[in-house]
Amino acid sequence: MDKKELGAFLRTRRERLRPQDAGLPSGPRRRTPGLRREEVAVLAHISTEYYVRLEQGRAPRPSGEVLAGIAAALRLTGAESDHLHVLAGTAPSRTGLHRRDVRPSILALIERLPKTAAFVVSAVYDVLAWNSLAAALMEDFAELAPRDRNLARWAFLGTTDTGAELQESTHGAEFRLHVVAGLRSALARYPADPVVRGLVDELYEASSEFARLWERHDVQAVQMLTKTFRHPVVGKITVDCDSLTLDDRDQCLVLYSAPAGSPDAEALALLDVLGTQAGEFQQ
Template identity: 55%
Template sequence: MNRRARRELGDFLRSRRERITPADVGLPAGPRRRTPGLRREEVAQLAFLSTEYYTRLEQARAHHPSLEVLTQLARALRLSDPERDHLHHLAGAPPLPPPGPSREVRQSLIDLLHRLPGAAAIVISATYEVIAWNALAAALMEDFSALPRRDRNLLRRAFLGPHRHGRCLYGLSDADAFTRTSAQHLRAAAARYPTDPEVTGLVQELLAGSAEFAHIWAAHDIAARPTPCKTFAHPLVGPISVNCDVLDIADRDQQLLIYTAPPGTPSEEALRLLSVVGTQRMGVPG
């Protein structure tokens, strides 16, 4: 790192330190402070560094902090993902890709799900695990809260669940396209996370348990978008035809799927009924 880069790094660390109050990190405020935010020794304590070394970083006197040090600083200073990446670039050590797909859903997305009362919406991870949903999605598809985490994976449900023996997952009209597309997306995810044990384990489980999945996997195809329109054969209210809009959550490698029925159609009425009935499926199998 040259002198200018070290100075930029020091200025960034100081600016992040000064925006955090002791209360933010569970420290007592103590006597009157001369500067806003945390003291250098407090950041050093939170990052498991010596005060002398952290001071050298802020004063542009330290060279090439390690990845471990940068990780500890990002955690201590409560950096956002973009700020963490910026810290790494300033230090001349571009961040490593995450080891596995993120399952953490931003609170703003969760709030959005619940502000869509007329739409069924879910968030899926890069491996097709349903990691967030609203009440209408649970009524339309199944009550995901009643399932253990492993059974919330749509790939596992489609290829290894009870739906595989002549039954379509949620009665989807495009079940064949869904299974093919989801398997192809998993291939792309496996390339992005080659060392993640959950990803590799899911692939091996599907290869061992589903000849259909193994056939799709062997083709090495990479899929595009899912079908924009589909029909759910709901066991309580009958067929529901919906539009499917997919929004990429690029920074988390997730997707938000929103199912809406055209206004004035029987499907819209069916969704409205489901919003009232909820997940009271009266023993209907998932």
């Protein structure tokens, strides 16, 4: 049970709710945003004292029934409710380190996918595997050190340690929200993994935007359905973005494709022919 994170998460979820969201009168004397602690306690059918202690990080582990009541009172989404149970220590947790080895069948799959840029990311947004079209569209990851293949560093720090820049996307703000939410969930699942904690600490210290978003305690962002790149060879290219969770290794398979016959599909086909040689035209 991570009492400190649990308390902070409950507080931010409570403060985002309006009284009318819970069927309560707003009233003229509210000094703080969101619901009052006693209101959440009533809605969750628990004592105010116990709920206050939960937010302060002083309460013993709540039961599943109590957590369900709090989740309902705070109008938590499915992902937020799952995160609540992880923080409270009532959900199955992954111990040790997050996995970086990609299943061989997935490696074979991404190479066989036609006209699709495909890559696999770890729980901390390290690019672990990719096909040639992904390298042509985004970056030749083979030319980068493993540490520099991290999309979270790219999103908030702009470049890798080698100075290489990934292709610019017009959806950077949305992706940064995804990164923060994903890393917060990963840290809850792997509290003893020094790589996860180290990356969060690095970004928190180096990026004021990351620090601001981190303090929101969000664990779910709006799903990105499309993404637009500005490529130096083919110009603006918009792709459909599909993300498939690989539960057994806590990884994600990301697929970029375009509707058949569209200008974006033609641009992808051109990049597929050029391959990573497209990088020669970036000067």
